[in-house]
Amino acid sequence: MGFGALFMIVGAGALHAGWNALTKRSADQFAFCWALTLATVTIFAIPTAILLYLFGFDRAALPYMLVSGCLHIAYFALLATAYRTSELGLAYPVARGTGVLLIPFFGVLLFNEAPTVVAWLGIAVLATGLIWLHEGAFRSAYRHKGWKGVISWWALGTGIVIATYSLVDSRGVKHLNPAVYYYGANLLAFAGLSLVFLARGQRARLDRVLGAPKGPVLAAIGSFLTYTVVLAATKIAPVSYVGPMREVSIVFGVAIGARFLGERLTTSRVLGAMLVLIGILTIKIGG
Numbered sequence: 126m127g128f129g130a131l132f133m134i135v136g137a138g139a140l141h142a143g144w145n146a147l148t149k150r151s152a153d154q155f156a157f158c159w160a161l162t163l164a165t166v167t168i169f170a171i172p173t174a175i176l177l178y179l180f181g182f183d184r185a186a187l188p189y190m191l192v193s194g195c196l197h198i199a200y201f202a203l204l205a206t207a208y209r210t211s212e213l214g215l216a217y218p219v220a221r222g223t224g225v226l227l228i229p230f231f232g233v234l235l236f237n238e239a240p241t242v243v244a245w246l247g248i249a250v251l252a253t254g255l256i257w258l259h260e261g262a263f264r265s266a267y268r269h270k271g272w273k274g275v276i277s278w279w280a281l282g283t284g285i286v287i288a289t290y291s292l293v294d295s296r297g298v299k300h301l302n303p304a305v306y307y308y309g310a311n312l313l314a315f316a317g318l319s320l321v322f323l324a325r326g327q328r329a330r331l332d333r334v335l336g337a338p339k340g341p342v343l344a345a346i347g348s349f350l351t352y353t354v355v356l357a358a359t360k361i362a363p364v365s366y367v368g369p370m371r372e373v374s375i376v377f378g379v380a381i382g383a384r385f386l387g388e389r390l391t392t393s394r395v396l397g398a399m400l401v402l403i404g405i406l407t408i409k410i411g412g
Contacts, residue, residue, distance in 0.1 A: 223284020
């Protein structure tokens with residue numbers, strides 16, 4: 126893997142941590158995700174139209190885009206439910222850790238990618254660091270509810286969806302500009318989420334989140350730029366490497382939590398963040 130892909134992934138990780146912090150702080154995460162997609166399709170409409178005019182549209186990307194849009198609807202729904210039913214410090218590492226482990230395995234099975242032994246070691250170290258970062262939440266959940274408290278099924282489902290759309294999108298962008306591709310997926314997700322809220326008669330939830338538009342707008346910018354950069358990276362590096370290395374966002378998340386959200390920077394969290402970084406560097410060396 127070249128340094129260009131590495132720098133793209135690290136930059137995307139910083140943006141990812143920022144927009145996730147905004148989402149976590151929202152009172153209604155599912156409605157916030159809807160507002161995020163609305164802001165995305167509004168803000169990036171003209172830039173996407175320009176890119177579409179310059180690079181055209183390959184119909185071969187359409188099936189991937191349709192599947193990705195549906196998967197993102199499921200992602201937002203599962204993530205919001207995981208945050209509502211589990212502690213944030215428990216749901217987040219389970220969701221992200223599941224994706225970290227599944228992406229390279231499916232990359233090998235479906236796309237004949239072949240990570241080196243060193244890269245596999247890096248993936249394992251990264252996943253260990255991800256769990257270690259949140260060991261306090263796991264210990265607390267086990268102490269109060271046993272193993273049933275540790276396993277968040279909604280978060281596991283979120284991780285499976287993350288792995289699935291990552292793999293689908295890595296093929297879709299082979300046929301289309303990454304920004305145009307992701308805009309199309311967001312447009313479909315916005316339409317689907319709107320139908321969900323309207324079918325439930327929950328227009329009031331949407332009105333409330335629109336009353337404070339700054340958060341969704343900033344999150345939309347961060348989210349769109351983050352994943353567009355990641356998709357661009359998958360065009361020059363195997364998704365088996367790019368997927369796990371995206372978790373550099375966890376390190377930025379620790380720093381943001383300590384600096385702006387009043388979270389304690391414990392020795393365990395510092396060691397976990399260091400393992401994540403070591404894992405990422407090991408994947409770079411192995412790739």
